[in-house]
Amino acid sequence: MNGTKLNGVHGQRANLIVIRVTIKRRTKDVRSQVRWTFLSELKMSLQRTTVYLCGILLLLWDANAQCTNGTTSYDPTTSDPHYFNLCQNCQQTRVNCPPLTLYVQGVTTATKTDCDNAYGGCSTTRAGCVPCKYFPWLGTQGSIIAPACKKSGPLAPYCDPSYYWFCPTIYGKAELRQCPPGSGFTTYKTTGCTIWWQWNQPGPSSP
Secondary structure (H helix, E strand, C coil): CHHHHHHHHHHHHHHHHHHHHHHHHHHHHHHHHHHHHHHHHHHHHHHHHHHHHHHHHHHHHHHHCCCCCCCEEECCCCCCCCEEEEEECCEEEEEECCCCEEEEEECCCCCHHHHHCCCCCEECCCCEEEEHHHCCCCCCCCECCCCCCCCCEEEEEECCCCEEEEECCCCCCCEEEECCCCEEEECCCCCEEEEHHHCCCCCCCCC
């Protein structure tokens, strides 16, 4: 009798052990499945991100792949004559002209008008960074020598057109003053500091 009861108790314990083992296995399987699903989704997300970034890089490469190695051009992002773009390894690199020189875009007679509408330093006879006296000024030529003050107010551009000569009084001594960032001094059509997009150009231009 007692043996039968013991066998019954042992049997129940064995069943409980089997149930616990089964639950643990199922819990482990669920955790594994969740972990696998998470890793799979993470992998797919990384793959999509990689494809997206590669697409952007290809677009940037295509945009820069238009240039020919060794060629130069004005910087279309600012039209600032202090800088130019140099094509290296089929990519545009922004370069600063030496002090007191300005970049001249060499063009043909047929393309000069289009260049003039976009940039203030186009020439059919010169190209590259040139001393300010060789730059194709449309108004008063820039100079490192202070002009005579025949009137008061802003008078003429300095050799670096980011600066200009200002006469505080008639027959006084000209002072050097600076234009706001992103602009240069001109006496063509108007006298004063003008944004580079419209500086030294026959007609207004916009970025």
